Amino acid sequence: xxxxxxxxxxxxxxxxxxxxxxxxxxxxxxxxxxxxxxxxxxxxxxxxxxxxxxxxxxxxxxxxxxxxxxxxxxxxxxxxxxxxxxxxxxxxxxxxxxxxxxxxxxxxxxxxxxxxxxxxxxxxxxxxxxxxxxxxxxxxxxxxxxxxxxxxxxxxxxxxxxxxxxxxxxxxxxxxxxxxxxxxxxxxxxxxxxxxxxxxxxxxxxxxxxxxxxxxxxxxxxxxxxxxxxxxxxxxxxxxxxxxxxxxxxxxxxxxxxxxxxxxxxxxxxxxxxxxxxxxxxxxxxxxxx
Numbered sequence: 001x002x003x004x005x006x007x008x009x010x011x012x013x014x015x016x017x018x019x020x021x022x023x024x025x026x027x028x029x030x031x032x033x034x035x036x037x038x039x040x041x042x043x044x045x046x047x048x049x050x051x052x053x054x055x056x057x058x059x060x061x062x063x064x065x066x067x068x069x070x071x072x073x074x075x076x077x078x079x080x081x082x083x084x085x086x087x088x089x090x091x092x093x094x095x096x097x098x099x100x101x102x103x104x105x106x107x108x109x110x111x112x113x114x115x116x117x118x119x120x121x122x123x124x125x126x127x128x129x130x131x132x133x134x135x136x137x138x139x140x141x142x143x144x145x146x147x148x149x150x151x152x153x154x155x156x157x158x159x160x161x162x163x164x165x166x167x168x169x170x171x172x173x174x175x176x177x178x179x180x181x182x183x184x185x186x187x188x189x190x191x192x193x194x195x196x197x198x199x200x201x202x203x204x205x206x207x208x209x210x211x212x213x214x215x216x217x218x219x220x221x222x223x224x225x226x227x228x229x230x231x232x233x234x235x236x237x238x239x240x241x242x243x244x245x246x247x248x249x250x251x252x253x254x255x256x257x258x259x260x261x262x263x264x265x266x267x268x269x270x271x272x273x274x275x276x277x278x279x280x281x282x283x284x285x286x287x288x289x290x
Contacts, residue, residue: 004034020056029194041174044196047240048177054133068081068119069141076147081121110161130167138177235277247271
């Protein structure tokens, strides 16, 4: 496992080396989290690079990235572990009647051999060899959020048939939220908090050139300018940095060197992902091209 950088500037440079450009505020939050062993809650618009933070840190620190994708209705069992019932049934069929009367043989059906790890149990067992990404935690319900708060406080899971499993040194935890609902204060207090907003145009051009080094400075600047004009429009889903990079790459694939009359309408699907938004943008292409 790689030692984490010793200072904020070192961490910023190291993240740039793995393709992630962090501003000083974000780099400071991550540096403190690594030093104090605190979870980080990243909130912001869709597509601004929140999930990429966890991927970049895992690559930088040579840790396993363990991702828990939250969704409406997710519960603790789905996030922790489950028993492999199919294998248990096959094992039962393989046991003789005499063996089935043996308590040890029955107990073995609920041993490690038949336990299926889900992301949270995996992260507890991996400890500080992992980066745990709890993605879009705002999509989960209040009960799951409360369970998650307890887990982040103790990093211990009790499996009734096996016993407690505890991380001696907890993993680095990154939680992301798109603010589809407000998270509870208790969870926020447990974490270091950082808002990830849309970058300034100059920074976004720099990000594009790092992630798509094959494109020209001219095209990158033109696309970033157009994306910023799109964000000023009354769109249901304003494009994020991810869409900026997608659009640049799409224009490169079709051989466009600038945002000309043909390239923009032909490639809008890379940056606009809503039908009503698309109709609005198509009706005002002159504004988009600038």
